Amino acid sequence: MYEEPYRWVEAVGNRRSYLDEQFRQGSPVVGLVYEGGILLTTVSKGTSKLYEIYDRIALGGMGHPADLEKLRFNLLEMAHVEGFNRSPSDVTGSRLVKYGIAPVIKQAFEEVYKAPFIVRILLAELGQKPERDSLLTINYDGTFEEMKNQAVLAATKTAQARMLEYLNTQRPASCSLDQGLVLALRTWAIGSLAHRQESAETAEESGPSGESQKAAAIPDQAALLAHLREVLADKTLECAVLDRQQPGSSKYRALKPAELTRLLPKDFQPIVAG
Numbered sequence: 001m002y003e004e005p006y007r008w009v010e011a012v013g014n015r016r017s018y019l020d021e022q023f024r025q026g027s028p029v030v031g032l033v034y035e036g037g038i039l040l041t042t043v044s045k046g047t048s049k050l051y052e053i054y055d056r057i058a059l060g061g062m063g064h065p066a067d068l069e070k071l072r073f074n075l076l077e078m079a080h081v082e083g084f085n086r087s088p089s090d091v092t093g094s095r096l097v098k099y100g101i102a103p104v105i106k107q108a109f110e111e112v113y114k115a116p117f118i119v120r121i122l123l124a125e126l127g128q129k130p131e132r133d134s135l136l137t138i139n140y141d142g143t144f145e146e147m148k149n150q151a152v153l154a155a156t157k158t159a160q161a162r163m164l165e166y167l168n169t170q171r172p173a174s175c176s177l178d179q180g181l182v183l184a185l186r187t188w189a190i191g192s193l194a195h196r197q198e199s200a201e202t203a204e205e206s207g208p209s210g211e212s213q214k215a216a217a218i219p220d221q222a223a224l225l226a227h228l229r230e231v232l233a234d235k236t237l238e239c240a241v242l243d244r245q246q247p248g249s250s251k252y253r254a255l256k257p258a259e260l261t262r263l264l265p266k267d268f269q270p271i272v273a274g
Contacts, residue, residue: 011112019140022118024199028191029060029153031124031135034180038124038133038242041184043235050240052252054079054091056126058242062153063119071101071119093125097136097144106142116140120153126242126251159194166190178263189224192231225267232271
């Protein structure tokens with residue numbers, strides 16, 4: 001029956017509903033450019049969500065771990081084949097997305113008889129010059145968007161809009177790694193709280209009301225820090241950078257607890273300790 005155009009459109013619509021539901025418990029991902037490179041931040045439980053793909057390219061993801069792993073290996077293979085056959089400078093995030101995984105994800109999404117990828121991806125690329133740094137996001141249907149300075153992954157469009165609004169209002173024109181780290185953590189908390197609020201509203205089957213207006217308000221910094229402490233009691237904070245000043249070809253570096261402790265202000269120290 002999916003040969004009929006209407007049936008196919010209906011099946012794709014059902015797919016979107018199914019996939020949107022799968023992300024409700026996912027952890028947001030924040031990517032932002034700082035003075036020395038690009039910072040990626042998320043919170044995970046068990047399986048890592050941040051990876052190096054190539055010398056100047058890193059990945060952050062949310063969704064099903066098996067799907068994320070499969071696409072990560074696809075990216076790794078494509079990047080290294082491209083680097084071997086052409087040159088490392090030809091390996092770019094834009095090429096990996098446009099000619100690599102975006103078509104694969106789109107095809108899987110539209111083949112309604114097969115399982116789609118339950119994944120959203122953020123690809124960060126450190127340019128040879130700061131003005132060429134870029135961040136690309138890819139949705140579960142293969143659509144992608146390229147941004148400068150900052151990008152986020154979230155469970156819903158509402159949560160994503162709140163995170164970007166917070167970044168747009170709070171992010172200075174230029175920030176150091178420690179400033180960027182605090183901002184990224186607060187932005188992550190904005191997205192996580194938005195997930196929680198939307199899930200609660202759905203469970204209560206509440207429509208637009210005064211409660212929704214209350215949920216749309218930006219929490220103060222104390223509330224964001226309290227949420228981070230609560231979530232990180234049984235989860236792991238993941239932070240990684242593409243560091244422009246790092247020696248060698250690989251610019252990827254995961255931030256260890258000792259470095260996070262040094263970079264974060266005192267009131268954030270408990271979240272590093274977990």
